[in-house]
Amino acid sequence: MGCHPAREDNGPCARIDLDALASNARRIRRKVKPRGLMAVVKWDAYGHGLIPCARVLERAGAAAFGVSSPQDGVTLRRAGITQPILVMTDWVGKPPALFLDWDLQAAATSWYKVEYLEAVSRKLGRPVPVHLKFDTGLGRVGLHHSQYRSALRAITKLPHLKIAGLYSHLAYNGPQDQARGRRQIEIFEKIVREAGRLGLAPRWIHLANSAAAVAIPDVPGNLVRAGIALYGQPPSAEVRGLLPLDPVMTLTGRVRAVRRVRCGHGFPDSHFWIAPADGWGAEVGLGFGSSYPRSLVGKTSVLFRGQRRRLVGIMSRDVCYVFTGPDRPEPGEEVVFWGKQGRHTLYLFELAGLIDALPYELPTWLKPDIPRSFLSASEASEPITSVHNIL
Numbered sequence: 001m002g003c004h005p006a007r008e009d010n011g012p013c014a015r016i017d018l019d020a021l022a023s024n025a026r027r028i029r030r031k032v033k034p035r036g037l038m039a040v041v042k043w044d045a046y047g048h049g050l051i052p053c054a055r056v057l058e059r060a061g062a063a064a065f066g067v068s069s070p071q072d073g074v075t076l077r078r079a080g081i082t083q084p085i086l087v088m089t090d091w092v093g094k095p096p097a098l099f100l101d102w103d104l105q106a107a108a109t110s111w112y113k114v115e116y117l118e119a120v121s122r123k124l125g126r127p128v129p130v131h132l133k134f135d136t137g138l139g140r141v142g143l144h145h146s147q148y149r150s151a152l153r154a155i156t157k158l159p160h161l162k163i164a165g166l167y168s169h170l171a172y173n174g175p176q177d178q179a180r181g182r183r184q185i186e187i188f189e190k191i192v193r194e195a196g197r198l199g200l201a202p203r204w205i206h207l208a209n210s211a212a213a214v215a216i217p218d219v220p221g222n223l224v225r226a227g228i229a230l231y232g233q234p235p236s237a238e239v240r241g242l243l244p245l246d247p248v249m250t251l252t253g254r255v256r257a258v259r260r261v262r263c264g265h266g267f268p269d270s271h272f273w274i275a276p277a278d279g280w281g282a283e284v285g286l287g288f289g290s291s292y293p294r295s296l297v298g299k300t301s302v303l304f305r306g307q308r309r310r311l312v313g314i315m316s317r318d319v320c321y322v323f324t325g326p327d328r329p330e331p332g333e334e335v336v337f338w339g340k341q342g343r344h345t346l347y348l349f350e351l352a353g354l355i356d357a358l359p360y361e362l363p364t365w366l367k368p369d370i371p372r373s374f375l376s377a378s379e380a381s382e383p384i385t386s387v388h389n390i391l
């Protein structure tokens with residue numbers, strides 16, 4: 001599978017650089033040592049392709065994987081992944097035997113789930129390994145930290161539950177969140193100490209997401225859960241300078257048609273955008289049908305011949321328009337909407353910031369039918385077995 005000028009429709013394509021993925025993983029591992037890396041591959045590896053990414057990440061030394069459903073966990077096992085897999089969300093109501101049959105671990109983020117997993121482990125005659133999550137201040141999911149003593153004590157009385165991990169999630173997107181992060185760290189450390197005092201001794205302790213893994217050298221735990229940084233995207237501008245990361249996904253479209261544009265005239269027509277100078281306009285084969293946000297039109301640039309050029313005018317389902325200034329485009333030439341072109345990069349946090357979105361959203365919005373072209377992709381060419389029919 002490839003994206004090149006010979007594509008008949010000059011349509012969009014997401015190039016996935018698996019070498020960049022491997023080198024980001026190794027950089028993060030070096031940075032967080034002696035902690036291990038849990039590679040978060042939720043949402044189809046943030047839209048990059050679950051199986052090819054997981055295979056590369058395992059080879060690059062990931063100690064564990066975080067997935068969003070048991071189905072994804074089974075998919076990884078069938079693809080040959082052997083490291084521990086934590087099902088972080090979306091498992092209630094799925095057949096519990098999956099956890100034991102496929103060697104998956106379950107996140108317990110509420111007392112209801114703790115009791116459910118105790119009952120399941122009793123019924124199956126073997127414990128499902130559980131990672132117990134406390135809310136230490138994010139205010140999202142997890143047992144609330146104010147009840148940590150009673151919760152941990154109650155857990156020691158559940159005979160079938162096996163606590164394999166203890167974790168929390170920082171409300172941390174970079175050094176600007178330092179004070180809040182520190183408060184959460186203190187609370188988490190208290191919980192870990194109490195668990196130890198009660199003899200719970202979980203094998204895995206984890207708190208850091210990408211931003212914390214990169215920005216807080218003494219973050220507690222023996223594992224970090226990194227997602228977005230693996231894919232070469234700093235979660236925020238503040239994190240960008242702290243660790244070099246190589247963007248993994250590059251979203252491209254191709255020039256379909258070229259037009260001379262006169263200063264003061266509209267492009268592509270007179271209703272939307274007026275050229276500030278004489279130059280060239282390109283009609284490019286990518287539109288909102290790919291789930292590229294139409295709201296970026298008029299606000300962002302794209303990369304063309306290594307320069308930032310304005311995305312102007314309107315966007316239809318399959319087409320958008322770029323003013324390339326003095327450079328006359330050739331039909332079939334590549335335009336980059338995010339990712340890298342030569343030495344230049346358009347980061348997701350830059351685009352997301354223009355439309356009040358999160359960098360996480362953009363690649364996960366991309367339609368699955370946008371061709372993914374895997375570079376350095378020996379792993380990607382292995383057959384992939386669908387598990388949809390067994391769940």
Ligand SMILES: Cc1ncc(COP(=O)(O)O)c(C=O)c1O
Nearest residue numbers: 040169209210225226227228229
């Ligand atoms: C519990 C948990 N940990 C870690 C991550 C990874 O976060 P990031 O992509 O910011 O590294 C996620 C992402 O959704 C998550 O839900």
